[in-house]
Amino acid sequence: MATAFANPLRGEAAVTIGKQAFVVAVTFGGLMRLSQAIGARSMDEVYQRLLGFEPFAVSCAIRCLAVTETDEQAAELAAEILSDKNISAADQSNWRKAIEKALTAHIEAGNSLRETVSVSEQVEAAVSAKKDQPAS
Secondary structure, three states: OOOOOOOHHHOEEEEEEOOEEEEEEOOHHHHHHHHHHHOOOOHHHHHHHHHOOOHHHHHHHHHHHEOOOOHHHHHHHHHHHOOOOOOOHHHHHHHHHHHHHHHHHHHHHHHHHHHOOOHHHHHHHHHHHHHHOOOO
């Protein structure tokens, strides 16, 4: 069985469907394409359908979230994975683990961006604090 190498710092997760190993990454653009393709109205619905291994949602997710260098490669990879000889309900556990890992990484990356204070903000806070202290 082949092995795919994922970069967890970029929110990637390796997954094997049948005998095909590949990498998925959750990005906002990928989620946007996926939600439009499957007609999902919320992130909760996308999440539920992916973790529930709903066949159409998973098929579209493979196409939208697979990490490849070109769109043509993504289409070819999806076609191969989605052929009858590869994907089956037996892949549900592998899929669920990978998509949970990628979704969690995506959310954590977003949270860390919002919690980061820029150097400029640190300087302004330090200057303001110093200005408010009485002179000694």
